[in-house]
Amino acid sequence: MTVIDELFARTRSENRAALVGYLPSGFPTKEQSIRAIRAMVEGGVDLVEIGLPYSDPVMDGPVIQAAAEQALAAGARTNDVFDVVEATAATGVPTVVMTYWNPVERHGVERFAADLAAAGGSGLITPDLIPDEAGEWIDASAAHDLDRVFLVAPSSTDERLAMTVEAASGFVYATAVMGVTGAREQTSSLGEQLVARVRAVSDKPVGVGLGVSNGTQAHEIAAYADAVIVGSALVRCLLDAPDEAAGIDAIRALANDLRAGVERS
Incomplete structure (x- = not known):
């Protein structure tokens, strides 16, 4: 079993969803991003997604785009993400990178x-x-014992969904809304339907993301998904803060609220 497999075995035994938190590497600086991620873990995040800042993020909404722009302007580069991964993994939580393929x-x-x-x-x-264009990555990830997290969407055909789920490992990332990332006032009603479609073809864990901004929404998704994925709401804690200390406190507090949401019976 991989460490991600072990995480989901544990959270399933605890009868709760895992909490997955996203923050970009290098935002606002590499050192500050490490401190922010540590605060997120202290607040209760079970698995960390580290974003690799990209200049043309077609899937990301304005909050994550703004963070990526700041990171790139500060000099963030691909090699920096590995330093952030090392610091994050040292906290003991499973750590994955989210990146566009280029x-x-x-x-x-x-x-x-x-x-x-x-x-x-x-x-x-x-x-x-997509899995049918991922042969080189499938081979490389297998050689280095890395999990492959592919995305499925409400628009995925049954054939495409089954193929994607088969190729994935660790967990399947279900995007609950059609559109770019960003916190929303209400979670999408499509999420539960999409999770049910994945579970019809596999027992692999399913994480639902795009739109979660508070513990109440996290609780709604935790009722049917194996993981609740939160990104923009955490990033906004840093974007909106008057200084780093306030941003760190806001991230820790939000993570704590989200964790309470996924554990609420």
Whole structure:
């Protein structure tokens, strides 16, 4: 079993969903992003997604785009993400990188897998890579014991969904809304239907993301999903804060609220 497999075995035995939190590497700086991620873990996040800042993020909404722009302007580069992964993995939580595929290709697929594994990373989330074009990554990830997290959407055909779920490992990332990332006032009603479709073809854990901003929404999703994934709401804690200390406190408090949501009976 991978460390992600072990995490979901534990949360299922505890009869709760896992809490997955996202923050970008290098935002606002590499050192500050490490401190923010540590605060997120202290607040109760079970698994950390570290975003690799990208100049043309087609899936990301304005909050994460703004954070990526700040990180890139501050000099964030692909190699920096491995330092952030190492610091995050040292907290003891499974750590994955979320990235568009182009930076992985430019770095070198085998080299990226080796560097991620050496830093203590557990896997990679690839929002714009489909399994039928992922042969090189499937081979490299298998060679370095990394999980492959692919995305499914409400628009996925039954055939596409089954193929994607079969190729995934660790967990399946179900995007509960059609559109870009961003916190929303209400969670999507499509999430539960999408999870049911995944479970009809596999018992792999399913995480639901896009739109969660508070513990109440986290609780709604935890009622039917194996993991609740939160990104933009956590990033906004740093974007809106008057200083780093306030941002760190806000991230820890939000993570604590979200954790209470996924554990609420």
